Amino acid sequence: MxxxxxxxxxxxxxxxxxxxxxxxxxxxxxxxxxxxxxxxxxxxxxxxxxxxxxxxxxxxxxxxxVGFIVENINSNGTISFLPLGGWHITNIPAHSVVIKNFKGEYIKGVVASKPPHFMTAEEKQKLPKLDELVIDIGTSSFEETVNLYGIEVGNPITPDVTFSYDPKIEVVRGxxxxxxxxxxxxxxxxxxxxxxxxxxxxxxxxxxxxxxxxxxxxxxxxxxxxxxxxxxxxxxxxxxxxxxxxxxxxxxxxxxxxxxxxxxxxxxxxxxxxxxxxxxxxxxxxxxxxxxxxxxxxxxxxxxxxxxxxxxxxxxxxxxxxxxxxxxxxxxxxxxxxxxxxxxxxxxxxxxx
Missing domain, CATH: 3.40.630.10 (Zn peptidases)
Structure with a gap:
């Protein structure tokens, strides 16, 4: 190799x-x-x-x-999470992540926040707080997230990124x-x-x-x-x-x-x-x-x-x-x-x- x-x-x-x-x-x-x-x-x-x-x-x-950990599964199926490591709030929303359940299965999700269409003018001028963000895996209920995907409190979460190499400049991204x-x-x-x-x-x-x-x-x-x-x-x-x-x-x-x-x-x-x-x-x-x-x-x-x-x-x-x-x-x-x-x-x- x-x-x-x-x-x-x-x-x-x-x-x-x-x-x-x-x-x-x-x-x-x-x-x-x-x-x-x-x-x-x-x-x-x-x-x-x-x-x-x-x-x-x-x-x-x-x-x-650096990653995150599942804090709670909400009634609408979204997932609340806590940081593991030194994140800044501006680097977290609108990114794809991977959750590993305790069966060893990987489930993809997106870090979601309130869409701008529903924000007040004041909300648009502020940075979101971590507890206002959730991870959405596409489900619509607690039961779907837990029973179909096996998500539990304590599951680790990491960025969903694939490595690449640019030989022109000899630089790697990942x-x-x-x-x-x-x-x-x-x-x-x-x-x-x-x-x-x-x-x-x-x-x-x-x-x-x-x-x-x-x-x-x-x-x-x-x-x-x-x-x-x-x-x-x-x-x-x-x-x-x-x-x-x-x-x-x-x-x-x-x-x-x-x-x-x-x-x-x-x-x-x-x-x-x-x-x-x-x-x-x-x-x-x-x-x-x-x-x-x-x-x-x-x-x-x-x-x-x-x-x-x-x-x-x-x-x-x-x-x-x-x-x-x-x-x-x-x-x-x-x-x-x-x-x-x-x-x-x-x-x-x-x-x-």
């Missing part, structure tokens, strides 16, 4: 926070040359069969995507690049380094529930207790609303190294090490300082004895919406940088951080 096909497979899967099992099983089945184990929070750990006596390096990504990009990258790095000598033990960590509080990463950090952590993340691109000078997250311009966000101030010694590896291998990178947002790095760098951590982002337009764009060049450069970091890391280097 080539890199683009792998990303397509991952993007098209559905995995709202806490309901990542389809993604986890796909990755597990795709990594049959490795020792894979899932825990009760839906984290998946991917280990080489030839583990050495050396430092552990976590290659972390998260399998979940849902859940935050963070199926990271999943694909971790899988590729583990495969590419499986038969080469390393001075460290890479462990792929496909963590759960990142979008609702970095929960899987907290469990993973305490489970494998890595000596170094590399976080791969689909990060917000800023090139469509900033000029070329101020943009630090342009797609196609290189991977993104994050020096600060709401969850972590990056270790400058780690940053310089990663930058030098990138420079020595002609891997383009961008450096960004963010006042908000966070990644799984926020849990790793304060776990155990404090784990040296770097966040490698792949700039992605419009994350936390239905449709996202990313550059294949950035995707491939993230794989290359991750591999080169593993090849360079030693116990002595890690101890200096």
């Amino acid at each position: 080539n890199k683009i096909k792998l990303l397509e497979e991952l993007s098209n899967l559905h995995g709202a926070p806490g309901h990542e099992i389809d993604v986890v099983e796909f990755i597990k089945n795709s990594m049959n040359d490795f020792n894979c184990k899932r825990d009760s929070i839906n984290n998946l750990y991917i280990k080489r069969n030839d583990m050495i006596d050396g430092p552990i390096v976590a290659l972390d990504c998260h399998s979940d995507e 849902k859940a690049f935050d963070n199926r990009l990271g999943c694909a990258i971790v899988m590729e790095i583990m495969k590419e380094t499986n038969n080469i000598h390393l001075n460290v033990n890479p462990i792929g960590v496909v963590s759960s529930q990142e979008e609702v509080g970095l929960r899987g990463a907290q469990v993973a950090a305490n489970t494998i207790k890595p000596d170094f952590a590399i976080i791969f993340e689909g990060s917000p691109a800023d090139d469509t609303f900033k000029d070329a000078f101020s943009s630090k997250g342009a797609i196609g311009k290189g991977v993104q190294l994050r020096v600060i966000d709401a969850g972590m101030v990056s270790n400058p010694r780690v940053q310089e090490f990663v930058k030098n590896i990138a420079r020595n291998n002609n891997i383009p990178f961008q450096v960004i300082a963010r006042s908000g947002g966070s990644t799984n790095g926020g849990k790793y760098h304060i776990a155990d004895k404090s784990i040296p951590t770097v966040v490698i982002g792949i700039p992605t337009r419009y994350i936390h919406t239905h449709y996202t764009y990313a550059s294949i060049k950035d995707y491939e450069n993230a794989i290359l940088l991750g591999r080169k970091l593993l090849e360079a890391l030693t116990v002595d280097i890690i101890n200096k951080f």
Whole structure:
């Protein structure tokens, strides 16, 4: 399976926070040359069969995507829902979604609001509230929604989007690049380094529930207790609303190294090490300082004895919406940088951080 096909497979899967099992099983089945184990929070750990006596390096990504969960089935058959992850109200209405019932069946619906024909002049000037939106699957009663389609409170809901690739500009479009990009990258790095000598033990960590509080990463950090952590993340691109000078997250311009966000101030010694590896291998990178947002790095760098951590982002337009764009060049450069970091890391280097 080539890199683009792998990303397509991952993007098209559905995995709202806490309901990542389809993604986890796909990755597990795709990594049959490795020792894979899932825990009760839906984290998946991917280990080489030839583990050495050396430092552990976590290659972390998260399998979940922003989504929703069924809150209630209404008398007219529509479905009330709650958000799972950081949505903004303007990105929710009038989009197609998929509900997965507990039988494993997928039911398509549309996020609906009051039509403009029935709105007052005042209502047209206001943003809708989340509790004013419903999901309509085409039914007309509670009984139809429940008895014919098996919809229940607690069913996960995700965007209904199909992946595509534009070879002219080497850009992919799809849902859940935050963070199926990271999943694909971790899988590729583990495969590419499986038969080469390393001075460290890479462990792929496909963590759960990142979008609702970095929960899987907290469990993973305490489970494998890595000596170094590399976080791969689909990060917000800023090139469509900033000029070329101020943009630090342009797609196609290189991977993104994050020096600060709401969850972590990056270790400058780690940053310089990663930058030098990138420079020595002609891997383009961008450096960004963010006042908000966070990644799984926020849990790793304060776990155990404090784990040296770097966040490698792949700039992605419009994350936390239905449709996202990313550059294949950035995707491939993230794989290359991750591999080169593993090849360079030693116990002595890690101890200096």
